[in-house]
Amino acid sequence: SVSAESMQPDSDSGNWKPPKHPKTPDQLARLRTAVAGNFLFSSLDEESFTLVLDALVEKSIPAPNIKVIAQGDEGDYFYVIESGDFDIHINPSGAVEAGPEGLGNKVGTIGPGGSFGELALMYNAPRAATIVSASKGGLLWALDRVTFRRILMNNSFQKREMYEGFLGEVPLLSSLKPYERAKIADALETVKYQSGQNIITEGEPGDAFYLLESGNAVAYKHGVDHAVKEYGRGDFFGELALLDDKPRAASVVAKDNVTLAKLGRDGFKRLLGPVEGIMRREEYERTDDLDPLTHQKTVT
Ligand code: 1OR
DSSP states (O other): OOOTGGGOSOGGGTTOOOOOOOOOHHHHHHHHHHHHTOHHHHTOOHHHHHHHHHHOEEEEEOSTTOEEEOTTSOOOEEEEEEESOEEEEEOTTSSOOSSTTTTOEEEEEEOTTOEEOHHHHHHTOOOSSEEEEOTTOEEEEEEEHHHIIIIIHHHHHHHHHHHHHHHHHOGGGTTSOHHHHHHHHHHOEEEEEOTTOEEEOTTSOOOEEEEEEESOEEEEOTTOSSOSEEEOTTOEEOHHHHHHTOOOSSEEEESSSEEEEEEEHHHHHHHSHHHHHHHHHHHHTOOTTBOTTTSSBOOO
C-alpha cells in the first residue's frame, strides 16, 4: 500500500496536516474582508484559500506599544491586519536593543488589510523589522510558518522571483529598495496582447498602469498623423490618467505580441508613491525635443 509519507514531497514534514482552527460565521466574514485586498491571497485557488482560512488564528492586540515582531528574531508567524495600525521600526544594527531608542527608526505604518512578517518565513532570515501596535492596538490573524511556506508562499514567492530581475531593470523603479519592488511584484498581473490590439484607448477612464516586459507598443493620438511614442522593454505607460484622474490621453497599441506587467489603480496609488515625483518631474521637465505625452524623444 502507498503510505502517506511517500506522497509528501518534503520528508521532514511528511506527517504535516494543515491546522484547523474552527471559526464562527462572524469570524469567517471578518477574515474574508481582511484578506480581500491582500495580494498574497489573490492567486490562491479555492481549495488552498479554504485551507489557509482554516489555519489562521485570531490574535487580539489589546493595547498600543505591543511588540508583535522583534527585529532579529526567528520567524514563526505571518500576520494579516483586520483592524488597527502597526508601526514598522528598523534598527540599523540589525536587532532590537534595550532602552528607549532600542526599536530604531520608525520607517512606516501598515493598516487594515495589510500584512507583515512574510520575509523571515520566505527567506529563512531573521526578522527584518520590529512591528509595534499603534493607536489603540488592534486585531490580527496569524498564519503559522509551515502553512505559510507550503500553501501561501508558493505563488507569491514564484511571482517575486519571476519579477525580481525585470523590475530591477526598470529605470523608473531603480530608486526603490528591493523590498519595495517585492511588494510591487505581489501586486502585478501578467497580461498579453497580440499585434494590433489596443491596450489603452484614448478618452477612456484609466484603471491600470503598465510596464512593458517584452515586445513593442506604440502610442497614437487623435489628430496626430504619426506615432507619438514607441515603447520597448522596461518602459512604462498609463500613468497620466491615474496620477490626475483624467481620461486616457492617447491610445497604446501592441506593435507585435507584447507581454505586460499590469498594476491596478489601487496598487499604483499604494506602491508607486515613492516614484510619483519622478513621473511628475518628467512631465514638468519636458523640453522641446521631448514629446508632450511621453516625456521622451518623439518617434518619427
Ligand atoms: P519579517 O518577517 O522580516 C518584519 O518581519 C516584517 O516587517 C517584514 O517581514 C515585512 O513584512 C515588514 N523592510 C523590511 N521589512 C518590512 C519593511 C521594510 N516594511 C514592512 N516590513 N521596509 C524598509 C525598506 C528599506 C519598508 C518600510 C516602509
